[in-house]
Amino acid sequence: MLSSEYNSINELKKLLDSKCKIEKVYPLDIASDAEINMVIVTIVCPEGSKHTIKAYREESHALREFIRNHE
Numbered sequence: 001m002l003s004s005e006y007n008s009i010n011e012l013k014k015l016l017d018s019k020c021k022i023e024k025v026y027p028l029d030i031a032s033d034a035e036i037n038m039v040i041v042t043i044v045c046p047e048g049s050k051h052t053i054k055a056y057r058e059e060s061h062a063l064r065e066f067i068r069n070h071e
Helices: 006-018 059-071
Strands: 023-028 037-046 052-054
Touching: 006 023, 006 037, 006 052, 006 059, 023 059, 037 059, 052 059
Parallel strands: none
Antiparallel strands: 023 037, 037 052
């Protein structure tokens, strides 16, 4: 599956295009293998609203890679 086909990445792209910023990515890359099979991203927008995106398994790896390439 291409990374652009993942819902979490599409949702994050829309938020970033709306001038929202990534506030936190959990767990950190240095976490254990079990924890890396999921990722939770907290995004904050200019008007103060917060959003949470969760991804699991292959999608979590693709989302982390997208975030690395975006920063």
